[in-house]
Amino acid sequence: xxxxxxxxxxxxxxxxxxxxxxxxxxxxxxxxxxxxxxxxxxxxxxxxxxxxxxxxxxxxxxxxxxxxxxxxxxxxxxxxxxxxxxxxxxxxxxxxxxxxxxxxxxxxxxxxxxxxxxxxxxxxxxxxxxxxxxxxxxxxxxxxxxxxxxxxxxxxxxxxxxxxxxxxxxxxxxxxxxxxxxxxxxxxxxxxxxxxxxxxxxxxxxxxxxxxxx
Numbered sequence: 001x002x003x004x005x006x007x008x009x010x011x012x013x014x015x016x017x018x019x020x021x022x023x024x025x026x027x028x029x030x031x032x033x034x035x036x037x038x039x040x041x042x043x044x045x046x047x048x049x050x051x052x053x054x055x056x057x058x059x060x061x062x063x064x065x066x067x068x069x070x071x072x073x074x075x076x077x078x079x080x081x082x083x084x085x086x087x088x089x090x091x092x093x094x095x096x097x098x099x100x101x102x103x104x105x106x107x108x109x110x111x112x113x114x115x116x117x118x119x120x121x122x123x124x125x126x127x128x129x130x131x132x133x134x135x136x137x138x139x140x141x142x143x144x145x146x147x148x149x150x151x152x153x154x155x156x157x158x159x160x161x162x163x164x165x166x167x168x169x170x171x172x173x174x175x176x177x178x179x180x181x182x183x184x185x186x187x188x189x190x191x192x193x194x195x196x197x198x199x200x201x202x203x204x205x206x207x208x209x210x211x212x213x214x
Contacts, residue, residue, distance in 0.1 A: 001146045013133055014153065015157065016190045017086070018125050021180060022183060023125065024164060025177070026120075027042075030042075042115060046116040046117070049122065050122075051157060054130060054157060058154065061134065061135030080196070081195070083191055089188075090184050091184075093184055
């Protein structure tokens with residue numbers, strides 16, 4: 001089990017990656033044809049799915065890495081690079097292709113059904129960056145209490161997503177595009193720092209000579 005300060009850091013990192021406020025404009029554009037009740041249901045489905053994906057990454061991510069023979073150190077470097085690219089894209093007030101591609105946007109616009117699972121929850125919210133971050137942080141602690149806290153954190157993240165999407169219209173009207181872009185840029189700075197930590201830690205494990213005392 002880690003310190004509570006560390007768990008707060010993990011929660012902050014997940015929120016920076018998922019960026020519920022920054023995802024509000026996408027949610028509004030994908031649900032503008034829906035009635036209020038249907039839009040609320042879409043928000044609920046997206047939040048539940050994102051929380052389930054994060055919890056699944058916490059519980060089964062390490063087993064998947066072992067199945068494919070991937071070391072945690074190399075995964076940390078790869079995940080850190082992915083997060084750094086996402087941070088750079090967020091800083092320019094854009095959306096990473098790892099979160100959504102033009103093809104997925106077109107498909108979402110053509111679908112008459114719900115978009116809560118795809119593409120909102122996967123890959124927009126709980127995409128490769130969030131999944132890799134959860135796996136890396138899960139490996140930093142041991143025991144059922146550690147896993148239970150991270151699963152609880154996943155549920156809390158899902159609740160924050162649900163509230164953000166339920167209040168999407170007021171948030172969009174109050175902040176506007178400029179305000180949302182400012183939030184995204186602030187989150188991108190935090191995300192870049194987390195990415196550098198992942199890369200540095202992974203490189204230190206892969207190449208111990210880099211951090212060996214001289």
